[in-house]
Each structure stands twice: as structure tokens, then as C-alpha cells.
Amino acid sequence: MDALAGLLDGPRARGAFLLRMVMEPPWSVHIDDEAPLCLMCVTQGESWIAPASGEPVLLRPGDVAIARGPEPYTVSHAPGAEPQARIGPGGTCHTLQGEPLAQAMRLGVRTWGNAPDGSTSVLIGTYQMKGEVSGRLLDALPPLLHLSAEVWNHPLMTVLDEEIARDDPGQSVVLDRVLDLLLIAVLRTWFSRPDAEAPAWYRAMGDPVVGQALRLIQDGPARPWTVASLATECGVSRAALARRFNDLVGEPPMAYLTGWRLALAADLLRESDATVEAVARKVGYSGSFALSAAFKRVRGISPQEHRTGGALPERQQSSP
Structure with a gap:
């Protein structure tokens, strides 16, 4: 993806x-x-x-x-x-x-x-x-x-x-x-226009190392990723990936991963009748408690409040 x-x-x-x-x-x-x-x-x-x-x-x-x-x-x-x-x-x-x-x-x-x-x-x-x-x-x-x-x-x-x-x-x-x-x-x-002001994460998709890391995260959000495991898959050192990812995307790999998982979870909660537990496991969390903790920390509301249409006082997201 x-x-x-x-x-x-x-x-x-x-x-x-x-x-x-x-x-x-x-x-x-x-x-x-x-x-x-x-x-x-x-x-x-x-x-x-x-x-x-x-x-x-x-x-x-x-x-x-x-x-x-x-x-x-x-x-x-x-x-x-x-x-x-x-x-x-x-x-x-x-x-x-x-x-x-x-x-x-x-x-x-x-x-x-x-x-x-x-x-x-x-x-x-x-x-x-x-x-x-x-x-x-x-x-x-x-x-x-x-x-x-x-x-x-x-x-x-x-x-x-x-x-x-x-x-x-x-x-x-x-x-x-x-x-x-x-x-x-x-x-x-x-x-693709010469004067396009594409977001950093979009431009980073063209980088041979960071682009591969982004695709790995997006294609397999449920995998137990660490910076080290991503670096191994991309064929570089942990330090090199962390530095290059942060420079091109504007945030660390694990912050991007969290934002991607929560974005997917938000869609699944609104567009399916899957339980919070099932959604959590599908996007890479150990269970509903872990997903709820991350959801509240980043978005300010619980997964259930999001599902029922609860509004954020101010939009929060870790956007790639």
C-alpha cells in the first residue's frame, strides 16, 4: 500500500x-x-x-x-x-x-x-x-x-x-x-507537479529506505514492529533508519506507526460492527485496554466514544 x-x-x-x-x-x-x-x-x-x-x-x-x-x-x-x-x-x-x-x-x-x-x-x-x-x-x-x-x-x-x-x-x-x-x-x-507542495510523508515514499519502511508499516500494521525490526527489513542500521525516517517524515517511526494504527482503528470502529477487542488486534494492539489507552492519549476520547460519534474538543492526530 x-x-x-x-x-x-x-x-x-x-x-x-x-x-x-x-x-x-x-x-x-x-x-x-x-x-x-x-x-x-x-x-x-x-x-x-x-x-x-x-x-x-x-x-x-x-x-x-x-x-x-x-x-x-x-x-x-x-x-x-x-x-x-x-x-x-x-x-x-x-x-x-x-x-x-x-x-x-x-x-x-x-x-x-x-x-x-x-x-x-x-x-x-x-x-x-x-x-x-x-x-x-x-x-x-x-x-x-x-x-x-x-x-x-x-x-x-x-x-x-x-x-x-x-x-x-x-x-x-x-x-x-x-x-x-x-x-x-x-x-x-x-x-507529481514540479511545484507541488506534497506533505513530507508523501515525498518520503520515494526514498529507497524510508519508503520501504512506510510500506511495511502500512501493509502490516498488526506486526510487532520495532525500529530495529524495521531497520533489518530495510537493510540498514537502527540508528540510520531512525535518523533518516525522522528527517524525511518529520516524526519517529514508532510515532508514525501509532498514528497509522489509530487511523485504521478509527475507520474500523465507525465502518464495522467488530468489537473493540477485535479491532485492537487487527491493527496491532494486544487488546482493547491497550487500544483504549492509546486512543485516549492521542485523540482524547475512548474508542467507544469515537464509535458513537463523540467529538474531539480539538482534533489530535499523529499524521504521516
């Missing part, structure tokens, strides 16, 4: 909110759904995206953008256009006065807008789950990520465009997987 695979290894898209938005100017939609991430691809016409803070960005055909939640943003035909609709949590759609718009603007299967033959068409895929593993990478993204068609050209956009309006059996699963693949492709392109 590598850093990008880790993004979607836990809560991958499951019943993601997907649609094709077809619009004719003037139009403007305020997005306030609190979703952790939304991917948008323009297939026809032009669209402006204005984040809550920052300058509006123009999307042309072939361009792709990712809006990182939960901050709101506006999508419109022109900067500063007055919103005519609001998308709330769960994909609900209303006027700014609260009147429902879902049926009035429905144009077919997963197609929505103000005109069936509108001059602007945007493919939208929204991840509605909040996951701690994905949070590690999402925290490294800007509020609004934009790749123009000149630097981004991927056949998956065409696949999504063809599949999004189909209503075949199992279609939602097909779309979820296409969205996952498209997201990973976008992020891979984003982080």
Missing part, C-alpha cells in the same frame, strides 16, 4: 453522491453540504468555483477540480453571481428561502439542472463520509485544487461521463469505483 492507496483504503466511496449538472446562464449554486471532498469535471461550457476564502477559479472543458470540505463554496456561470439554489448536507437542494428544488430541476437519471440542453455540463462526485485515513491526505490538500486540461487528460473522465446517467443493476457500485480511480488519478497528477 502507498500513500494514495491509503487515502481510500478505509472508507472508500460507498453510495457517493454523483450527478451531471446541466445549466444555462444565468445560474449559481451555493454548496454547503459539509462533505469532506467533492470532485468536479467540466465536460462542456465554463464554470466558476469560488471558495469561502480565496479567488474564484475558472473551469473549462477537460478541467478538473477538488473542493475540500467542510467549508462552503459557490459554483456559477460568472464570479459573484447571486446563488439561486443551495445544496445542503446529504445532497438536499433548496432555494435560498428553503423551498425544495430537487424535483423541479431533475432532468433524468443522475442529471440535474435548469435546462435539458444547457450550454454548461459538469460531472460531480461527492464523498459524504468522513474517514480518518483519508483525512491524513485531505489535510495536505488546499481548499480548492484545480488541474487544467493542459496538464490533466485522463480517459476516466470519459468513462464517468458515459456511466453517470446509466441505471443498470449495480450501477451505484460501478460509479463508486470509477470515482475512486478518478480521484486517485487526479491526486497523483497533483502531487
Whole structure:
């Protein structure tokens, strides 16, 4: 497993909110759904995206953008256009006065807008789950990520465009997987740019020693790792691995291991009905007591409180 695979290894898209938005100017939609991430691809016409803070960005055909939640943003035909609709949590759609718009603007299967033959068409895929593993990478993204068609050209956009309006059996699963693949492709392109400000742990994946140590931890979190055993697997001394890991990743190997284990545990607690004991053993702890102690120390709440939706007073995490 590598850093990008880790993004979607836990809560991958499951019943993601997907649609094709077809619009004719003037139009403007305020997005306030609190979703952790939304991917948008323009297939026809032009669209402006204005984040809550920052300058509006123009999307042309072939361009792709990712809006990182939960901050709101506006999508419109022109900067500063007055919103005519609001998308709330769960994909609900209303006027700014609260009147429902879902049926009035429905144009077919997963197609929505103000005109069936509108001059602007945007493919939208929204991840509605909040996951701690994905949070590690999402925290490294800007509020609004934009790749123009000149630097981004991927056949998956065409696949999504063809599949999004189909209503075949199992279609939602097909779309979820296409969205996952498209997201990973976008992020891979984003982080490979010459001027990319990728997080330290992402850049470290390319190091022959530290990259191997990171993959060993991510692929086998339940193994009883020590700095010495990691160093042996990587073919270097304990001191050399500790120094190199800390320099490139920004934290010691065991701190990274703890953060990774707890991130996986957090996902398992929310996304499965496994007992705390079973989750603990799956991610490398001796039992529920050991996991609870680590969870409380790092996150400030117990595993059970996390499972039932307990909120952190201030987010704490040991992020690779």
C-alpha cells in the first residue's frame, strides 16, 4: 500500500453522491453540504468555483477540480453571481428561502439542472463520509485544487461521463469505483507537479529506505514492529533508519506507526460492527485496554466514544 492507496483504503466511496449538472446562464449554486471532498469535471461550457476564502477559479472543458470540505463554496456561470439554489448536507437542494428544488430541476437519471440542453455540463462526485485515513491526505490538500486540461487528460473522465446517467443493476457500485480511480488519478497528477507542495510523508515514499519502511508499516500494521525490526527489513542500521525516517517524515517511526494504527482503528470502529477487542488486534494492539489507552492519549476520547460519534474538543492526530 502507498500513500494514495491509503487515502481510500478505509472508507472508500460507498453510495457517493454523483450527478451531471446541466445549466444555462444565468445560474449559481451555493454548496454547503459539509462533505469532506467533492470532485468536479467540466465536460462542456465554463464554470466558476469560488471558495469561502480565496479567488474564484475558472473551469473549462477537460478541467478538473477538488473542493475540500467542510467549508462552503459557490459554483456559477460568472464570479459573484447571486446563488439561486443551495445544496445542503446529504445532497438536499433548496432555494435560498428553503423551498425544495430537487424535483423541479431533475432532468433524468443522475442529471440535474435548469435546462435539458444547457450550454454548461459538469460531472460531480461527492464523498459524504468522513474517514480518518483519508483525512491524513485531505489535510495536505488546499481548499480548492484545480488541474487544467493542459496538464490533466485522463480517459476516466470519459468513462464517468458515459456511466453517470446509466441505471443498470449495480450501477451505484460501478460509479463508486470509477470515482475512486478518478480521484486517485487526479491526486497523483497533483502531487507529481514540479511545484507541488506534497506533505513530507508523501515525498518520503520515494526514498529507497524510508519508503520501504512506510510500506511495511502500512501493509502490516498488526506486526510487532520495532525500529530495529524495521531497520533489518530495510537493510540498514537502527540508528540510520531512525535518523533518516525522522528527517524525511518529520516524526519517529514508532510515532508514525501509532498514528497509522489509530487511523485504521478509527475507520474500523465507525465502518464495522467488530468489537473493540477485535479491532485492537487487527491493527496491532494486544487488546482493547491497550487500544483504549492509546486512543485516549492521542485523540482524547475512548474508542467507544469515537464509535458513537463523540467529538474531539480539538482534533489530535499523529499524521504521516
